[in-house]
Amino acid sequence: MPVPLIDLSPWFHGTGRDRDQVASAVDTALRDSGFLMVTGHGVPDELRDRTRALARRFFALPEATKAAYAVTVGGRGWLPPGVEANAYAEGTESPPDLKESYSVGADDAVGDPEVDAFWFQPNVWPDEVPELAATAREYLSRMRTLSDQLLTVFAAALGLPAEFFTRHTGHPTYTFNINWYPPMSRVGTPEAGQFRIGPHTDFGTVTVLDRQAGVGGLQVCTSDGRWEDAPFDPTAFTVNIGDLMARWTGDRWRSTRHRVLPPDPSAPDEDLVSLIFFYETDHDARINSLAPPLGSTRYPEVVASEYLRGKLDEITVGQHDRIGPDGVVP
Template structure:
């Protein structure tokens, strides 16, 4: 259901058409795929995760110095986010903590920069995290632009069809910690580590850990299935903005992260999640039929995304 695509033939130039064809098929059928051959060093992924764990292990009063709410840069404590609200489902808050950083090269317009390009804040108590996260961000932005170039090839479009709108893009890097049941207690009815939702932007690059309380994807047949895991691979999916851009040729697929499981009460997981978008003022015009399946009215990316972020903010 979620296929694996090796990007090595794309980067080497030996079979770019084949890679693009497989990506198109995955996004039409599943909206998700696994990618290997991406070129991001395993050491960087492991270091970023380990330093993140060191932050989440700090006392609550220490982490509270960095507390923000959805859309901010810093620590998102338990209780501030409920992703299920994005699809109109009232759920208890998600059982997670996050540390969030993102794009900070502003456009010089205060009301835009104050939200979309806030200065990143890193914890002084884990001094190495700043450098690791900045390197990870640079790698993720480069990989995401490469994926957008593959997307253009998959649709037989100009190579810069999507990336011409990412000269100064908005993006967010969320480090999610899913605490064990021994810490958070028994989940409430309808409570998840992350409630059912679709992502909002263009492409999401996820570095996850396997676990019983892990990622599930909603199939085209209306069933929840455990997402496959490969430690060498990133999990890739598109968001609502890209689905809209392609006239629903590609699926922005519902997914969720299960609550901690009674069978693994000590399980805790850390996910590194890069949400890529576009320039804040990009006008998104649907690729209607025959390339897409439908045609949506144009939207301005930042206006569309701000509504989505507001929807998941608790309180």
């Protein structure tokens, strides 16, 4: 399978041997696939369903109403169509991604105005869907807890102290994107090379995705370069690591290319909503690659927020042409 399924219940409720087996399975999945699906995570289905239903109410609002919350990549609020093209991160010119997003994230300021202005902005919530704020905050809390639990499993998978990764998530940055993929009946026929989300890798440490099955759904790129449909289990979260984690492990684990297919003529009315939690680290965390025999590649040390900011600039439509040869936007 391009994305193996792993039950976390033995990690939470089993013996030491059970936990070792879960950790070993996670290590294998991240080495071979970079993706896994997890059940036994403890997050209620009702919360996932409620979050998605409230988000749909927002996306159904008139464009003029949503425009009051419009931002670009890295902002807090509504990312309208046309502002993001994930394939840019690979250096591929492509039409904008066929999606809308509502984006919130970490808002517990650290007291440094320059840092807070980007990484800990106040979240903005739509007045027209007042229940979304409390529900999304509850979802965010669950996702942060689950992400730290996954990082603890990751440490065990590498034979490292339990807090090896989580000692860098005491005051982390993270983003929660609710993506709406409109139907073809609304957006029309996709342009050549246009996707709901273009081919890319994620940027941070761990991504936790709650998705819906669809014809125009998630595909992952296998280690031999083939695109395959990601399997689906309605009770599971889809989990993958990002570039920062791959760098941290010295390329022991794969930050895997993936994409969301464009709407398909066979399902012109299909629309999907994905809940995507991107977990990172403390903004000032210094990331150094694990030495052999765990890692195989030694990368220069990076500061997490500086590294991630450059990646976000790359996928922002309008910023791409301004990025210099050193990867920095003037």
